[in-house]
Amino acid sequence: xxxxxxxxxxxxxxxxxxIVEPLGFEIMEAGNGQEGLACLHxxxxxxxxxxxxxxxxxxxxxxxxAVRADDGxxxxxxxxxxxxxxxxQMARALxxxxxxxxxxxxxADILLDKLRLIGVNMxxxxx
Amino acid sequence: xxxxxxxxxxxxxxxxFGMLGLSMEPVESESCEEKEALSAVIRISGxxxxxxxxxxxxxxxxxxxxxxxxxxxxxxxxxEIRDAVGEIVNMVGGNLKGIMEGDSSLSLPCVGLADxxxxxxxxxxxxxxxxxxxxxALIVRLLDRSANN
Numbered sequence: 708x709x710x711x712x713x714x715x716x717x718x719x720x721x722x723x724x725x726i727v728e729p730l731g732f733e734i735m736e737a738g739n740g741q742e743g744l745a746c747l748h749x750x751x752x753x754x755x756x757x758x759x760x761x762x763x764x765x766x767x768x769x770x771x772x773a774v775r776a777d778d779g780x781x782x783x784x785x786x787x788x789x790x791x792x793x794x795x796q797m798a799r800a801l802x803x804x805x806x807x808x809x810x811x812x813x814x815a816d817i818l819l820d821k822l823r824l825i826g827v828n829m830x831x832x833x834x
Numbered sequence: 835x836x837x838x839x840x841x842x843x844x845x846x847x848x849x850x851f852g853m854l855g856l857s858m859e860p861v862e863s864e865s866c867e868e869k870e871a872l873s874a875v876i877r878i879s880g881x882x883x884x885x886x887x888x889x890x891x892x893x894x895x896x897x898x899x900x901x902x903x904x905x906x907x908x909x910x911x912x913x914e915i916r917d918a919v920g921e922i923v924n925m926v927g928g929n930l931k932g933i934m935e936g937d938s939s940l941s942l943p944c945v946g947l948a949d950x951x952x953x954x955x956x957x958x959x960x961x962x963x964x965x966x967x968x969x970x971a972l973i974v975r976l977l978d979r980s981a982n983n
Contacts, residue, residue, distance in 0.1 A: 715942070716917055716918075716920065716921040716924070717903075717913075717914060717917045718899065718902035718903060718914065718918040718921045721902060721903050721904065722902055725904060761924070761928075761940050761942065762942075789928070790924060790925055790927070790928020790929060790931070790932065790940065791932075792928075792929070792932030793931075793932065793937065793938075796937075810932075811849075811853075811924075811925045811928060811929075812848050812849045812852055812853030812925050812929075813853060814852070814853060
């Protein structure tokens with residue numbers, strides 16, 4: 708069971724990994740949307756992607772649009788982990804196919820609640 | 835609408851204490867001019883134009899990075915330390931942008947060694963908030979360019 712974490716900050720990827728990995732996911736990391744798309748092609752099934760918005764090369768919204776344009780990834784849960792809070796921007800992301808938002812800064816509990824809310828399969832609970 | 839010092843302080847506290855669990859003590863003034871320090875700057879442009887800077891002596895920067903990477907300070911690379919401070923200014927800037935009205939966009943953070951008054955130049959008339967973060971300085975400055983024009 709794979710989860711993909713896309714953020715141009717290695718520090719943020721590490722924080723997210725520490726929360727998600729104990730749930731039973733094998734973690735893949737990417738530094739932008741383009742690298743994220745490449746990761747998706749490497750494995751059969753990615754259940755969850757956590758993606759930042761503001762990134763170089765390919766931003767999070769572009770990544771979401773690319774993913775949702777492909778039926779092969781239709782079932783994948785997409786969560787944007789971002790500082791973006793403007794309603795108009797969030798509406799654009801939801802229209803593009805984002806399942807849920809987590810606003811930075813966040814806590815582990817906030818992220819886990821959001822994952823439960825959208826029905827992410829968690830084989831283990833974080834301690 | 836504008837951002838005041840109390841709001842800026844609250845946003846910094848939300849990031850550093852609320853998310854990372856770092857002890858944060860507001861102080862009247864703090865300086866890192868005599869220490870090697872990192873400067874992380876992010877630009878907000880569009881409906882609201884501003885610059886946000888996080889100034890952290892290397893001691894503070896290492897503590898922040900150590901917390902974010904969940905590793906000892908001795909095991910951190912220079913790149914990881916800069917990345918961590920850059921993410922702090924990204925979160926602070928993003929949250930300030932969310933408070934302000936109007937459609938604005940956030941640049942990518944730019945991190946380097948602190949260089950005097952850069953990027954504001956002398957006569958900076960924005961907001962500065964200072965903290966003792968885990969016992970050492972953490973300074974955040976905001977220049978609201980919309981207000982100055």
